[in-house]
Amino acid sequence: RPILYWLRRDLRLSDHPGLSAAAETGRPVIPVFLADEIVEGYGACPKWRLGLAVESFAGRLEGIGTRLILRRGPALATLRALVEETGAGAVWWSRVYEPDGTERDRKVKAALEDDSLDVQSFPGHVLFEPWTVATGTGGYYKVFTPFWRKVRDRGVAPPLGAVGTLAAPQDWPRSDRLEDWDLGAAMDRGAAVVAPHLTVGEEAAQGRLGAFAAHRIEDYPAARDRPGVDGTSGLSENLTYGEISIRACWHTGMRAQEEGKAGAPTFLKELVWRDFAYHLAFHTPRLLRSNWREEWEAFPWNEDEHRSDVIAWKRGRTGIPFVDAAMRELYATGRMHNRGRMVVASYLTKHLMCHWRIGQRWFEDCLADWDPANNALGWQWSAGSGPDASPFFRVFNPVTQLDRFDPDHTYPTMWIAEGQEDPPDTALSYFEAIPRNWSISPDDAYPEPIIAPKDGRARALAAYENRDF
Numbered sequence: 001r002p003i004l005y006w007l008r009r010d011l012r013l014s015d016h017p018g019l020s021a022a023a024e025t026g027r028p029v030i031p032v033f034l035a036d037e038i039v040e041g042y043g044a045c046p047k048w049r050l051g052l053a054v055e056s057f058a059g060r061l062e063g064i065g066t067r068l069i070l071r072r073g074p075a076l077a078t079l080r081a082l083v084e085e086t087g088a089g090a091v092w093w094s095r096v097y098e099p100d101g102t103e104r105d106r107k108v109k110a111a112l113e114d115d116s117l118d119v120q121s122f123p124g125h126v127l128f129e130p131w132t133v134a135t136g137t138g139g140y141y142k143v144f145t146p147f148w149r150k151v152r153d154r155g156v157a158p159p160l161g162a163v164g165t166l167a168a169p170q171d172w173p174r175s176d177r178l179e180d181w182d183l184g185a186a187m188d189r190g191a192a193v194v195a196p197h198l199t200v201g202e203e204a205a206q207g208r209l210g211a212f213a214a215h216r217i218e219d220y221p222a223a224r225d226r227p228g229v230d231g232t233s234g235l236s237e238n239l240t241y242g243e244i245s246i247r248a249c250w251h252t253g254m255r256a257q258e259e260g261k262a263g264a265p266t267f268l269k270e271l272v273w274r275d276f277a278y279h280l281a282f283h284t285p286r287l288l289r290s291n292w293r294e295e296w297e298a299f300p301w302n303e304d305e306h307r308s309d310v311i312a313w314k315r316g317r318t319g320i321p322f323v324d325a326a327m328r329e330l331y332a333t334g335r336m337h338n339r340g341r342m343v344v345a346s347y348l349t350k351h352l353m354c355h356w357r358i359g360q361r362w363f364e365d366c367l368a369d370w371d372p373a374n375n376a377l378g379w380q381w382s383a384g385s386g387p388d389a390s391p392f393f394r395v396f397n398p399v400t401q402l403d404r405f406d407p408d409h410t411y412p413t414m415w416i417a418e419g420q421e422d423p424p425d426t427a428l429s430y431f432e433a434i435p436r437n438w439s440i441s442p443d444d445a446y447p448e449p450i451i452a453p454k455d456g457r458a459r460a461l462a463a464y465e466n467r468d469f
Ligand code: FAD
Pocket: 224, 232, 233, 234, 235, 236, 237, 239, 240, 270, 271, 272, 273, 274, 277, 336, 337, 338, 341, 342, 345, 363, 367, 369, 370, 371, 372, 374, 375, 376, 377, 378, 379, 382
């Protein structure tokens, strides 16, 4: 009887433990992707980018002589219908670790086991599964450095080779057409502008990793902090959909370390930040939804998304060049440099005293590399409400941050057209991406700061001093 292999954040043939195990059984395997209750809830850009990942992976499967079956509907009911249609005796998948995913999977597993099916799940999305890393007293880690020390020498098994063949079932079940799902429906705004900035699919991701190891890993520790420089791997977009395995990234980093490449240890450490985010999301699901440090519930955050300063922040019109450049990069490319993410998050939560959830939601709508755990950890770290967070009173100064990490102001020149006689294509592309009703044009005057950085800082620190916790 066939195995239904349910794909989620693992859209690759290489180093795919569950799919390899299915292939090894020699039984027919029916690869399935579902637009289920979780996928339906994705923000505009991640949903569109997911569609591109699914399309690319379907091509990979065709390349080895098999297919990807697409179905839309709640996970359990849709899988049950497929079992019924195909006579499958097993439903297998790779595990996810974010709270809504684990909750869905638990329910699906219990129900399908009640139907007497063989239900199995496999690792592959993180280096160290959250329950395998415990403190001396058996708890979970709340601080990164001890987590890192605990895992760094543990050893990671080498990546598996690519799945080469999957036995086909006698009859294929019907598949939806991806076009009919219209996963890009909410992205008409800028899909054409954003698309050239993406690196979609397994082969492209492998190329990106190879190029990073060959040319950029050496200078990574310094270059990774410079928003005007292409100094990072750019792999987050691929890791989030599983177009490349985290193990492949780890082993590439280890090889670079053995070759004496100076930036390799920093790169390995950053990869483990991603695991740390999943560790925390798994052990404390509130990381994704509410202040991790509960006392922050009492802080006077603004929660009104329609306030004019929030709108100025989203549209890159705060009058603070670092913030505006980063917000425009986000809208026009689906990406934002990590230094930019830290600066815009600090500015929103501290200078503007807005709840980090407003920023979390905006990123969730706009990022091509949106990752539920990394995004939540990044926002709570920046706001000061998270575990191992930057303390609230550490307010990034967006002016000195720019002078320090982008002394030539390359980054605002790339992204802010107003005031430039001959703005570069990047800066102009932002205006092609935004909706008409934002009513801004490259010929407008660049705005004065909506709040002077020193006043915003003073206001935030006063609120922090007066907080009642
Ligand atoms: P590289 O520097 O090449 O790093 C390699 C990989 O290590 C990344 O792809 C990523 O998987 C991991 N990594 C690096 N830095 C971090 C970090 N600080 N935290 C966790 N993992 C890290 N990352 C996402 O993948 N998705 C998000 O939705 C996301 N939202 C963020 C929101 C905020 C407010 C902040 C401050 C950070 C966020 N990050 C997020 C983390 C980080 O900014 C990105 O992972 C990084 O910029 C991706 O670029 P890269 O792949 O070139 O990274």
